[in-house]
Amino acid sequence: MIDVKHVKKSYGRKRVLKDISFTAEKGEITCLVGVNGSGKTTILNAIMNLTPIQEGNILIDGKQLTKETYERMTYIPDTITMLPSMKIQDAFAFMKEHYHAWNEKRATELLSFFKLEKEEKIQSLSKGNKAKVNMLLGLALDVDYILMDEPFSGIDIFSREQITDVFTSHLIADRGVIITTHEIQDIEHLIDQVVLLDEGVVVRQFYAENVREEEGKSIVDVMREVYRQ
């Protein structure tokens, strides 16, 4: 379980995270939802210890993040971080060199899942295919937790469909996933838990199936209530 407890963070005078607490379970997909600027990416950065926090703490399976923990979780940012001149296979080699958790077999499987060729250069890929390679590099690590920043934003509908297919496949099975998004309509049926953010505060956390069952509401209905107040 990833347990985020009373995290506060400011950039100078600007309080980006005012008081963030939520949990994300292993074997579940947890979705952080909020408009642009609500602190979604900062939260992922804080979980990965890529940015310092002023208050609060973050526990991974009950423990503080250490160097070793990095082999158990991965962060897929919203743009690919490999050099544009690299071929996909060069990116594979890079990952292999830097991560013990790299699983070449799964990487190859993902390559055919996404219908990509390893001789292709990253700079010559379409936006959708770049997003797929970016996702692939994270998913091919044998880790317990995967953090994805806006995996669906700005890509064509078919690439999007292929990426959503990953979520229902064995490629994600039993792992804990946190994704951020500002458009949830297309993935309402894919996620377990929703964390609604507004101006650096968690306004509500709930299981999607529970609000459907107990309140007869869709995720978007709940969002409308929360954000239109």
Add this chain to the structure above:
Amino acid sequence: MHIELNKREPVYVQVVRYFKKQIASGALEAGAEIPSRRELANQLKINPNTVQRAYKEMESIGLIQTKGNLPSTVTEDELMIREIRESLLNDAIHSFMATVRSLRMSVDDVIPLLEAREKEEESL
């Protein structure tokens, strides 16, 4: 396999209803194997935990059974299948009657219309 999903109703309930319909209509025969949880999640593009919950629900009411690591199968209990048919038919009649009554019509008024409709569909 495809379900038109409603966003305001628990997905697991919709999956259970789908299986009930398939079993009642005979599209899924008694004793037939059904897809694995992951296969179904993949086909319907829904959360695997939700499928798990639907299968658990269907197991608890005896609609499907799972032995060890084998694929789950549809019940062979004919009485149960008949009951599901009846309950689905009852639901349909209930909502049909509610509409008919709200239009201040009687069953006698609509029987000829139903017969005409049936003929029309047969001729297609």
